[in-house]
Amino acid sequence: MRELPAEGMIYRHFKGSYYRIICIARDSGTLAEMVVYENRDDSGKKFVRPLSEFMSEVDLGKYPDCGQKYRFEEVAAKAGAPPEEERKEVSEDLMAFLDAEGNEAKLDVLQRIRLRLNDDIINAIALSLDTEVREGSIAERYEEIKEYLLTMIKYEGARLRT
Numbered sequence: 001m002r003e004l005p006a007e008g009m010i011y012r013h014f015k016g017s018y019y020r021i022i023c024i025a026r027d028s029g030t031l032a033e034m035v036v037y038e039n040r041d042d043s044g045k046k047f048v049r050p051l052s053e054f055m056s057e058v059d060l061g062k063y064p065d066c067g068q069k070y071r072f073e074e075v076a077a078k079a080g081a082p083p084e085e086e087r088k089e090v091s092e093d094l095m096a097f098l099d100a101e102g103n104e105a106k107l108d109v110l111q112r113i114r115l116r117l118n119d120d121i122i123n124a125i126a127l128s129l130d131t132e133v134r135e136g137s138i139a140e141r142y143e144e145i146k147e148y149l150l151t152m153i154k155y156e157g158a159r160l161r162t
Contacts, residue, residue, distance in 0.1 A: 011072040014058045094121050107149040
C-alpha cells in the first residue's frame with residue numbers, strides 16, 4: 001500500500017508539475033478526505049482534490065505515454081526532484097559559507113561550523129571553491145579545505161600588494 005501524503009511532501013503530477021502537500025482535510029459536507037496542495041512553481045496556486053483521486057492510477061488508455069503509474073507520485077526520495085526541493089534542503093551552515101564574502105570570511109565560517117560538517121557539506125564547499133578534496137575522514141577533508149583557503153588568502157594578499 002502507498003504511503004499517504006503528509007505535510008511538506010513533494011509530489012510530481014503525471015503531466016510534469018510538482019506540488020507540495022499542505023495538509024489532509026475533510027470536506028465539511030461529506031467528510032471525505034481531501035488533499036490540499038500547492039504548485040511548487042507558484043505557491044499562490046493552491047488546490048484541493050479527493051484523497052482517493054489524488055492516490056489513483058493514471059488512465060493509461062487515455063494517457064499511454066505518461067511515464068508514471070499514479071496520478072501523483074512522491075519525488076522526495078527519487079531522482080528528478082525539482083531544483084526548488086534541492087535548494088530547500090541546503091543547510092544553514094553551507095549557506096553561511098556560500099554567503100561569506102572573501103576567503104578570510106569563508107575561513108572564519110568554516111572554522112565555526114567544523115563540528116557540524118558532513119561529506120555533503122564538504123563536497124558542496126569544495127565545489128563552490130572550484131577545488132577537489134580527497135576522500136578521507138571529515139577531519140582530514142576539513143583540514144584540506146582550510147589549507148586551501150589559507151593558501152588563497154596568502155597569495156591573494158601578495159598579488160594585491162604588487
